[in-house]
Amino acid sequence: MKLAIRLAYRNLIGAGLRTWLNVIVLSFSFVIIIFMKGVMIGWDHQAKTDMTNYEIGGGQYWHKAYDPFDPFTLTDSHAPIPAELKDEIARGDIEPFLIAPGTIYPQGRLQSIVIKGINPRQTLFLLPSHKLDTITEAIPAITGSLMAKSIKASVGDQMTLRWRDTNGTFDASDIVITAIFSTNVPTVESGQIYIPLERLQTMLMMPGEASILTFRDSEKIRPAIGNWTLKTKDELTASVDNMIKTKSAGQTILYAILLLLAMLAIFDTQVLSIFRRQKEIGTYIALGYTRQQVVGLFTVEGTMHAILAALLSAAYGLPFLAWMAKNGWTMPIDTSEFGMAIAQTLYPIYSAGLIISTVLILTTVTAMVSYWPSRRIAKMNPTDALRGKLQ
Amino acid sequence: MEISPIIIIEKLVKKFPVGRGEFTALNGIELFFDRGEFAGLVGPSGSGKTTLLNIIGSLDVPTSGEAVVLGRSIGTLTAREAAKLRKENLGFIFQSYNLLAVHTVFENVEFPLLLLDFSSAERKKMVMDSLEWVGLTDKVKSKPPQLSGGECQRVAIARAMVKKPSLVLADEPTANLDAANSHNILKTMETLNRELKTTFLFATHDDKVISYLKRKIFLLDGKVDREEIKPN
Numbered sequence: 292m293k294l295a296i297r298l299a300y301r302n303l304i305g306a307g308l309r310t311w312l313n314v315i316v317l318s319f320s321f322v323i324i325i326f327m328k329g330v331m332i333g334w335d336h337q338a339k340t341d342m343t344n345y346e347i348g349g350g351q352y353w354h355k356a357y358d359p360f361d362p363f364t365l366t367d368s369h370a371p372i373p374a375e376l377k378d379e380i381a382r383g384d385i386e387p388f389l390i391a392p393g394t395i396y397p398q399g400r401l402q403s404i405v406i407k408g409i410n411p412r413q414t415l416f417l418l419p420s421h422k423l424d425t426i427t428e429a430i431p432a433i434t435g436s437l438m439a440k441s442i443k444a445s446v447g448d449q450m451t452l453r454w455r456d457t458n459g460t461f462d463a464s465d466i467v468i469t470a471i472f473s474t475n476v477p478t479v480e481s482g483q484i485y486i487p488l489e490r491l492q493t494m495l496m497m498p499g500e501a502s503i504l505t506f507r508d509s510e511k512i513r514p515a516i517g518n519w520t521l522k523t524k525d526e527l528t529a530s531v532d533n534m535i536k537t538k539s540a541g542q543t544i545l546y547a548i549l550l551l552l553a554m555l556a557i558f559d560t561q562v563l564s565i566f567r568r569q570k571e572i573g574t575y576i577a578l579g580y581t582r583q584q585v586v587g588l589f590t591v592e593g594t595m596h597a598i599l600a601a602l603l604s605a606a607y608g609l610p611f612l613a614w615m616a617k618n619g620w621t622m623p624i625d626t627s628e629f630g631m632a633i634a635q636t637l638y639p640i641y642s643a644g645l646i647i648s649t650v651l652i653l654t655t656v657t658a659m660v661s662y663w664p665s666r667r668i669a670k671m672n673p674t675d676a677l678r679g680k681l682q
Numbered sequence: 683m684e685i686s687p688i689i690i691i692e693k694l695v696k697k698f699p700v701g702r703g704e705f706t707a708l709n710g711i712e713l714f715f716d717r718g719e720f721a722g723l724v725g726p727s728g729s730g731k732t733t734l735l736n737i738i739g740s741l742d743v744p745t746s747g748e749a750v751v752l753g754r755s756i757g758t759l760t761a762r763e764a765a766k767l768r769k770e771n772l773g774f775i776f777q778s779y780n781l782l783a784v785h786t787v788f789e790n791v792e793f794p795l796l797l798l799d800f801s802s803a804e805r806k807k808m809v810m811d812s813l814e815w816v817g818l819t820d821k822v823k824s825k826p827p828q829l830s831g832g833e834c835q836r837v838a839i840a841r842a843m844v845k846k847p848s849l850v851l852a853d854e855p856t857a858n859l860d861a862a863n864s865h866n867i868l869k870t871m872e873t874l875n876r877e878l879k880t881t882f883l884f885a886t887h888d889d890k891v892i893s894y895l896k897r898k899i900f901l902l903d904g905k906v907d908r909e910e911i912k913p914n
Binding site: 298302304581583674679 | 736739741742761762765766768769770774776778780781782783784785789793794796797825841
């Protein structure tokens with residue numbers, strides 16, 4: 292094996308440009324696959340972190356009637372906050388949300404929205420809820436940039452908000468936008484207005500009630516409570532996992548094409564070598580190599596392309612990957628309307644496992660592609676090979 | 683213990699399939715070669731000399747009969763045993779040199795030693811000794827495409843001799859060389875035969891080579907036609 296490696300190295304270096312062309316193509320595959328995988332992992336990480344920071348915390352209790360995909364459930368999905376959670380709420384470790392359907396009239400237009408009541412002094416979410424802790428004639432409200440864009444609203448703008456209280460009576464009041472925030476989580480931005488919790492409870496005539504209770508600590512084991520359904524963090528982020536899985540499956544096609552191109556080059560080189568280097572093969576056999584050893588030599592030679600590619604990738608790929616991890620990959624188009632948790636700039640994350648597994652997979656595939664045509668050597672007649680006679 | 687004779691060939695027949703029939707390349711060859719001979723198989727193209735040389739070199743097997751080289755019957759050797767015989771005991775010199783083009787002269791000559799697990803220091807000494815025999819110590823770093831035909835064949839001789847094999851098989855070694863280079867090469871081989879007692883067996887129809895041979899076996903249509911021994 293040591294001898295095969297030594298000879299293969301000599302042969303590859305001696306082959307010059309042909310070797311380096313293959314190595315360069317293969318090294319592109321290494322870098323692009325690691326980069327794209329890193330982007331996926333980074334996206335997954337970023338999406339989950341943003342969801343945690345802006346929406347789901349360490350997990351939630353949902354009122355049993357609450358269904359985020361059915362707006363007709365909003366009217367009924369509220370109940371008094373369970374007494375056993377009051378201490379944690381007082382400490383700020385659980386934050387209640389009250390959710391109700393409503394309508395706003397920006398610039399004379401009508402738009403159905405979801406009104407969310409949030410504690411202005413909460414510290415569980417990164418939402419700028421402190422901007423609600425203000426005294427104005429109109430109800431202070433904050434909203435996401437997506438929503439602000441769709442209603443063409445700016446900070447300081449006023450508009451009418453209409454709602455129905457618990458008895459079904461319509462009421463209306465003015466709101467004033469005190470802050471517009473930007474997140475990568477569309478579900479906290481689109482079609483939603485945040486106002487102070489107590490104000491909403493009063494408006495709906497639902498004092499001390501909530502629709503969702505978000506807790507900070509995801510590790511604590513929590514019991515099921517009466518009308519409330521426990522939703523763990525894993526359950527709430529499952530949609531992100533599924534989305535990433537779907538995206539990864541699509542990307543696999545890209546990897547396959549990249550790999551195919553690289554492997555085609557290796558396969559081509561191997562097939563050409565076996566035809567063009569017949570005399571050499573015959574010479575190896577005459578000097579004491581068995582045919583199997585020659586097959587081994589050619590397989591090692593092919594596989595060594597992957598090893599050289601890994602080294603070349605390390606030379607230019609590592610600085611590139613590190614730079615991308617630091618500065619991120621900015622999407623060429625506006626991602627805010629993608630409807631999924633995706634940042635405008637994605638920061639790839641590369642683990643040692645990702646790099647090692649990519650190198651191992653590519654090296655194994657290269658070895659297989661190299662071995663395949665090399666098997667033909669085992670069928671060669673050495674006397675014909677020595678004369679370079681095509682077989 | 684030395685084995686003498688070094689090559690025993692008895693009733694050797696070699697047939698090749700041609701279309702639906704077969705072609706008899708060697709037909710009942712009976713030959714013996716002693717250690718230290720400087721002999722040649724002489725004959726026109728198609729007489730069977732290269733086929734016989736290939737069988738002696740364990741690159742091919744007889745259809746029937748027996749070829750015993752250094753005590754081993756070629757027809758019964760496994761691929762691994764045949765490779766071991768070539769690796770340890772045989773040296774080859776080819777008409778078209780068959781040097782590894784991307785390797786240097788040193789690396790080409792070193793190759794048989796790599797297969798025999800010599801240490802780096804031993805290899806270096808043996809390669810330099812071998813290159814000294816053929817007068818190419820100044821070309822160690824050159825690659826075959828940078829050498830003349832004569833120099834390439836001298837590298838091939840150095841590669842064949844570097845492990846000091848018992849038997850060197852040379853197939854038309856001067857066919858691609860001019861007269862001056864041919865004589866130079868043959869003198870080198872003659873000297874190595876005399877000084878190292880290495881057995882040389884040629885396959886040739888070149889008069890220049892024939893004039894150097896001490897024993898000539900003339901083949902015709904796959905049979906031994908006649909034999910001549912040069913008087914001392």
